[in-house]
Amino acid sequence: MSPFIDQIHDYVANRLPENERLAFEEACKNQPDLQKMVDHYSTLKSIGLAVIDEEVRSIAKEVANPPKPKTTYRLLFWILLSVLLLSGIYFVVKSQTKKPLQYVVLYMDPSWPISRSADSDTLSDAINIGLDGNIQAAKNMIFATSLSTFEKNLWVAELFAKNKMADSTLIYLPQNPETNIQRDRINYLRILSLYHVGKTTEMKELIDLLPEDTDPVYLKIYDQLK
Numbered sequence: 001m002s003p004f005i006d007q008i009h010d011y012v013a014n015r016l017p018e019n020e021r022l023a024f025e026e027a028c029k030n031q032p033d034l035q036k037m038v039d040h041y042s043t044l045k046s047i048g049l050a051v052i053d054e055e056v057r058s059i060a061k062e063v064a065n066p067p068k069p070k071t072t073y074r075l076l077f078w079i080l081l082s083v084l085l086l087s088g089i090y091f092v093v094k095s096q097t098k099k100p101l102q103y104v105v106l107y108m109d110p111s112w113p114i115s116r117s118a119d120s121d122t123l124s125d126a127i128n129i130g131l132d133g134n135i136q137a138a139k140n141m142i143f144a145t146s147l148s149t150f151e152k153n154l155w156v157a158e159l160f161a162k163n164k165m166a167d168s169t170l171i172y173l174p175q176n177p178e179t180n181i182q183r184d185r186i187n188y189l190r191i192l193s194l195y196h197v198g199k200t201t202e203m204k205e206l207i208d209l210l211p212e213d214t215d216p217v218y219l220k221i222y223d224q225l226k
Contacts, residue, residue, distance in 0.1 A: 004028075004031075004198060005037070008037060030199060030201045030202070031198075031200055103192075103196055106195070106225075107162075109162070122141060126138045126141035126142045127155070130159035130162070149174070150176070161189050161193065164196065166197045169193045170190065173186055174186065184215045191203050191222065192221075194206065195225055204225075207226070
């Protein structure tokens with residue numbers, strides 16, 4: 001389920017920073033269920049505020065008459081009731097929504113290269129540097145090898161995926177794999193990255209189009225994402 005669920009309250013209250021608000025609105029376009037939750041929450045909030053407004057108007061009329069001790073208590077009662085109503089609906093929605101699985105739970109390391117052709121040392125060094133966190137240096141080293149463009153892009157994408165940098169992973173994932181193993185790994189990294197950035201509609205469409213002979217190890221992971 002969408003990782004944006006926790007932002008519904010702040011979005012409706014107009015408390016999200018500009019970049020988070022734009023990301024949230026983009027997610028609503030791609031996730032109909034998220035948009036429905038926002039609409040329901042906004043409606044319930046409006047109802048709660050309308051109840052409070054009506055009670056305030058009623059109390060205002062009473063103010064013209066001799067004050068009644070119970071007036072303040074009535075206002076507090078209706079405010080508390082409305083807050084409890086909104087809070088209850090919000091937490092019911094959250095409780096019925098599966099929390100998104102953590103990236104570290106879904107991610108599986110590839111078989112990082114130890115020795116490969118004449119560039120084995122260079123590639124191994126680049127991978128080690130990348131795994132230590134210096135991905136830019138590792139990327140430059142990988143692109144300096146004599147590997148095919150396909151392999152260069154794949155290893156760079158793997159390093160980005162390892163560091164949970166989903167947007168960059170999607171950029172470097174190569175096309176036209178030569179083997180089923182490459183195909184399944186690329187599909188896995190793409191699905192994982194789409195999930196991580198909240199593009200669940202695209203993710204589910206890709207899962208539905210997977211070949212029938214996809215590795216069962218990956219299929220078990222996809223079952224958790226649906």
